[in-house]
Amino acid sequence: MAEWWIYENWTAEPGGKAIVHNGRCSFCKHGKGIHRDASDRNGRWHGPFENRELAYVPAKQLNRARTDFCSFCVRHT
Secondary structure, eight states, X not given: OOOEEEEEESSSSTTOEEEEEETTSTTTTTTTOSOTTXXXXXXXXXXXXXXXXXXXXXXXXXXXXXXXXXXXXXXXX
């Protein structure tokens, strides 16, 4: 079963962003991300969620300037 995660980044662009990722995405790695010892200085992971639609709702509720699906995930899942 696939799982989905939200990466909320409050420093990436003005107003921040919330990006929905598949757990198998190389940028997500089941909510661990690409930086092994990352802090929560720039953002944080939320999840897992059962499907991408269930992840999108709380992502939108984070009220960041941009809410979207990871373009890598969309192409590869």
